[in-house]
Amino acid sequence: MLNASTPNKRKLDFTDFDKHGFIDESEPELLHVLVGSPNSRRPSSYPGIIQHVYSGKLPNGAIMRVGHGIYAMSPAHIALQYSITHSLEETFMLVMELLGTYTLPEEATFPIARGETWSPDSDFTKDDKQGSQPDKPEVPEVNQVRYRCDPAVSIAELRALTRWAKSSRYDTFRRAVALAAPGSASPMESIQYGVFGFPMGLGGFACRSLPKGGMLLNHRIDFDHDACVMASGIPYAVCDAFIPAARFVLEYNGSDHEDASSVLHDAKRNNGLKGMGITVMIITRAQMSDIEALEAIARAIYRSAGQRFRYRINGYRNRQQNLLNALRKGVGLKAV
Numbered sequence: 250m251l252n253a254s255t256p257n258k259r260k261l262d263f264t265d266f267d268k269h270g271f272i273d274e275s276e277p278e279l280l281h282v283l284v285g286s287p288n289s290r291r292p293s294s295y296p297g298i299i300q301h302v303y304s305g306k307l308p309n310g311a312i313m314r315v316g317h318g319i320y321a322m323s324p325a326h327i328a329l330q331y332s333i334t335h336s337l338e339e340t341f342m343l344v345m346e347l348l349g350t351y352t353l354p355e356e357a358t359f360p361i362a363r364g365e366t367w368s369p370d371s372d373f374t375k376d377d378k379q380g381s382q383p384d385k386p387e388v389p390e391v392n393q394v395r396y397r398c399d400p401a402v403s404i405a406e407l408r409a410l411t412r413w414a415k416s417s418r419y420d421t422f423r424r425a426v427a428l429a430a431p432g433s434a435s436p437m438e439s440i441q442y443g444v445f446g447f448p449m450g451l452g453g454f455a456c457r458s459l460p461k462g463g464m465l466l467n468h469r470i471d472f473d474h475d476a477c478v479m480a481s482g483i484p485y486a487v488c489d490a491f492i493p494a495a496r497f498v499l500e501y502n503g504s505d506h507e508d509a510s511s512v513l514h515d516a517k518r519n520n521g522l523k524g525m526g527i528t529v530m531i532i533t534r535a536q537m538s539d540i541e542a543l544e545a546i547a548r549a550i551y552r553s554a555g556q557r558f559r560y561r562i563n564g565y566r567n568r569q570q571n572l573l574n575a576l577r578k579g580v581g582l583k584a585v
Contacts, residue, residue: 261291261300269319272297278359281330283322308413310406324401325410332422337451338572340425342439342579347402349433350467351395357581367581395435404431430457432466436580437537438489441501442466443576444543444569445490445550450562452572454547459554461493470498472521480521483514488522495553498522498529499546501537528553538585540569 261282266272271280272295283303284290290300311326322330324347332340346352357367404426411423428447433439446464447453457463468491477484490499500515519529530549536542551558562568574584 261289261293263291263293263295263298266298269316308410310410325406328402328407328425329410329414329419329422332425333418335421336575337421337424338443338575339579340421341428341443342436342576344407344425344429345433345439345442346436346580348400348404348407348429348431349435349439350397350400351433351435352398352401353395353436353580357394361579361581364578365581366583397434400431404429428457430464430466432468434467434489435501435503436582437501437503437534438466440573440576440580441499441532441537442490444537444573445499445547447572449560449565450568452565452568452570454544454550456492456547456550459492459494459550459556463492463494465491465493470522470525470527472525476521476524479524481517483517483521486518486522491527492550492554494556495550496527497550497553498527499532500529501532503534538573540566540573544569 261284263272266280278297280298282298282300284300285302286304287302290302293300308326310323312320313323315321328340328343328347331343335343353361360367407426407429411419411426414422428443430442430446433442442457442464443453445454446457447455448458449455465488467487467489469485469487470491471485472480472483480486486498488498489501491497492499500519502515522529528549530546532543532546536546548558577584
């Protein structure tokens with residue numbers, strides 16, 4: 250039933266919604282409900298319920314069971330619906346989060362959904378990956394606030410959904426899935442992947458189109474004996490982004506890399522990578538807002554891969570700046 254769902258013809262029971270706590274007038278979040286026909290919709294005095302008519306057969310895996318007698322849209326199908334009213338860049342950032350090992354704080358979702366800038370409360374700490382709360386929290390750097398989690402969807406699940414979503418209204422979703430990759434560990438890593446991976450026509454540097462795999466996120470590189478010795482015994486490195494064709498690693502250094510122990514570990518790991526003949530490029534927060542600096546890094550990647558870096562479009566600088574800001578908007582960051 251869940252793999253091949255058909256719309257329910259019964260009318261909505263708002264009393265049941267209230268019993269399960271789905272209706273809360275104090276919350277700003279809207280409740281979106283699918284109904285099988287126009288006749289299934291019911292007038293509601295509660296303004297936070299939006300009823301959508303979905304008379305066709307749902308794709309496999311569109312419905313997931315979340316509790317006894319309670320079913321909701323799967324994350325993949327929610328991303329599909331999200332793409333109808335949002336830009337390619339915003340949809341891409343949502344898909345990257347669903348595929349990645351991070352999730353944004355719940356408090357961030359409301360302003361992001363409204364297209365606003367997220368200003369986090371002081372209840373979150375810098376790079377709070379584990380979700381722990383210290384006794385004296387500090388105001389965080391917004392681009393580092395996230396929590397570690399398992400991926401919500403697989404790339405195979407999303408690609409299967411694109412084969413179902415053939416209508417032109419799902420063009421944005423299909424393009425976002427085609428551009429996305431699993432394995433991102435933070436919002437800024439997703440932005441970094443978008444900037445370096447998107448085609449040049451969309452404002453990116455097209456590194457994901459390089460041979461031998463393009464860009465691999467959080468890729469493990471095992472050290473040989475000499476590299477392990479150079480790394481003071483560290484046996485391998487997990488790299489933010491690895492470009493095999495160029496033997497090039499991109500590492501985004503956020504606030505979690507600023508304490509003394511992290512600096513020492515990064516130095517040892519980078520020595521091991523250099524011992525493997527791999528170039529390591531550290532990208533700082535300031536550089537992630539500097540298009541010219543990012544372009545210089547992209548040129549170095551192409552040189553290392555033996556490829557020619559050349560623009561075949563006009564107005565590429567404006568496209569690049571627009572792409573960067575659109576990706577930042579997808580996680581509630583200010584334009585730069």
